[in-house]
Amino acid sequence: MPIAKVILDVLKPRELPLTGLVEKLCQLEGVETVSADVIEVDAMTETIKLTIEGSAIDLERVADELDSVGCALRSVDTVVARSFKSAQR
């Protein structure tokens, strides 16, 4: 069943620009929109809430991408799946 929306709790290094991260995630297959909200700012890190929406989000691919840029995925807070029936409609 394709995942249409996920909300992730992510700890990211401050030196990593938020715009670059969002752009990178947006380039993933099946992802249509990505929004990031900064929740907490620390000396070296930022806690962000990532909202990813799309036709078929590959959560593993998203996690790999976050890992490769040095972010720590703390939790998956929301997952919305779309049934094939509604996708076909």
Place this chain on the structure above:
Amino acid sequence: MLKSKESSRFIKMLNLLQHLRATRFPSLARRYLVLNAFDGIMASLGFVAGYFAGGGVNTQGAFKGVLAAGFAMALSGLVSALLTEAAEQRRELEELERALMRKLDDTLLEKSRLLSVVLSALINATAPLAGVLVVAAPLWDPLATVLGGASAWVSLALALASLFSLGLVLGGLNRRSLGYGAAFLAAGLIVTLVAGV
């Protein structure tokens, strides 16, 4: 298959460079470039002024001396930057690992730091050598033959002009940069006067 591998490598490299631009690397590189080019020009200016003021007449001897000093500065810059930057970047990365509570091996952050170490070392090595080469050029045999007795003066003039230009670049080529240029030029004149006494 090979093409897609190459393009993915190219994209990874672009990402690395993009990340470097977003960090403090550009300002660090600029500082290294100006500081080391300044060092190279000043050292060779002192050498040339001292050599000819001390009665030296052999332009080839002066050329080799300046070049040897430039090579020594380049090697010193390469090794010192490689070691100090590597140690500093490793320390910063470990601090970040503690803050993120995860290892950062093989991530964009580690790779960009590695690239920054290599680029810093290269800048540290090539900047003084470039400065030295500018000052040494008029003493190079084919040019010295053409310039004749003026080669030492041309070398000094080029050194002073390079110092002034370096100051202009440091100031960002605006009105304030004239002050930097004048300060660098004054430092060069002091070295020339002291070496010439």
